[in-house]
Amino acid sequence: MLDVPKNNENKKSDKSHADGKILQSVADGVGVITFNNPDKRNAMSLDMWEGLGHALVELRDDPEVRVVILVGAGDKAFVSGADISQFEKTRHNAAASEEYSKRSAAQRALLANYPKPIIACIHGFCLGGGMQVAMAADIRIAAEHSQFGIPAAKLGIAYGYDGLRNLVSLVGPSWARLLMYTGMRIDSAEAVRIGLIDRMVPDTELWGATMEIARTISGNAPLAIQAAKITIAQVLKDPGERDMDAIKQAGIACMDSEDFREGRRAFMEKRKPEFRGR
Template identity: 40%
Template structure:
C-alpha cells in the first residue's frame, strides 16, 4: 500500500509503515504542506494493528531531510503571526513522530539538517549511512530554533555536545554522530535500507502490547515529573500480563519455537 500526500509518501510494507519525504530536487527540504501531512500519516500507522514499527526516510540517495524549505519563507513567514503559525505547525509535525505509540526509526542518508535533525531526534532509533551529514545551522541564518528540538537533542547527546552543535552550526559526519551517541549504527550506503528493514522486522516480531507499554514508559519518563501519568503506563503494563500474547510467549518458550504475537 502506498499513498502520496503532496511530497510525503505513506507506504505500508508488511509490519513496517514508511514515511518518505519525497522532494528530491530540494534535497527533501520540508515545506509547510509536507509538515502538515506528517501527523495524519503517523496517526494512521499508529491506529493500524498490522503496522508495528514506523520508519522515516528521505527519497533519493543524497538527503534524509535538508532542513526546512527556506525558499518558501518569504511566503509563509511574512510577519510575527505567520511565523508563530509556522513554528506551531512544524513543532506539531515533529511531536507527532515523537509521541507515536509504536517504535520509530530514522533511516538517514546524506543531509540531515535543521528540521531533519528534529525529525531524527523525535524517533526512537537512528541508523545512518556513512555519507550522512548532520547540522543545525540556525545561527548562520539568524533564526530562533524551537526549544523542543534542543530538549530532545540534549537527551540524546548531552548538553555540552549539543552546545557545540548549536553554537557553531558546524557539520558532523557519520562517525562524529556515532561518537556522540546521536545515531545507533553506521552502515555503508548500499546496505542502509536492508539493515533498517532487518532492524525494523526484528522489532516487529516482538509483542506489540509490550512494545506499546515500553514506549509509553519512555515518553512518561521524559516528561516533567509532575506531569507524568505513570498510572496510565502501569495499566498498559498490566494489560500485557492479561493478554493472549503473554500466553503465546510462554507456550513458544516451552516449545522452543518463535512466538506468533497478535497484539491481543
C-alpha cells in the same frame, strides 16, 4: 543511492500526500514514509508537514503496522531542513514564524507522541528541521557518509524548544551548545560517538540494516514494546510530571494479554511466538 525496493509482493498499495511529496506504503508489518522532494534535498514545506501528519495517522490506525520507517528519496538527503524558499512568505518575522509553528504543531506533536516505534533511516544530509524529525524518532540508523547539523545560527533563527530538548537529551548540553553556537556539521562517525544516532552502517547496507531491525520489532509483542515506549517517555520527564499510572496500566495490559500466554507457550514448545497485540 539508497536501495529501497519498489516492488514487493507483500506490499500494500502505495499512497501519496502533499502532491506526491510524502509517500506511504506498508510491507510485512512495516510502514514506510518517504520524504519525496529530492530536487530540494527533501526540504520540508508546510504542505509536507501536513502530508506527514496524514501518513502517520493512517499508519497509526492500521492494525497490520507495528513499526514505521522514515526515509528520504534520492541519494542526497534524509531531510535537508525547512524549505527556505518559503521563508519570505511564511517566516519573514516573529508573527509569521509563530503562525508557521502553529500550522505544523499538530504534526510535530503526533510525531513526538507516536504510539508505535519509529525508525529514522538516514542517508545524506540531515539538517535543521530534518534533525528535528530524526531526533523525534525512537531509533536513528545512518549511512556512514551522512552529515548532521543545525544551521539556525547561520540563518538568524531560533531553534524550537522541542528540538533542543531532544538534542540535549541525546548528546548532552555541552555538545548541544557546540552544535547550536557554531552551526557546524558533523559526520556519522562523530554522530554515533556522541549519541546523536544509534548505529552507522555502510551506505549500501543502510536499507537492509534498517529493515532487519524493523522486522525484528514487528515480530515482537506489540504490548511489551508499547509498555517500554511509554515507560521510557515517562523516565525522560521531570519527576513531578511522570504518569506512573500509565506505566502501571501498560504493565497490567502485558501481563493479562494473550501475547504473554503465547510467549510462555512458545518458549516451552521451543518455537517462534506469534504475537497478536492483544
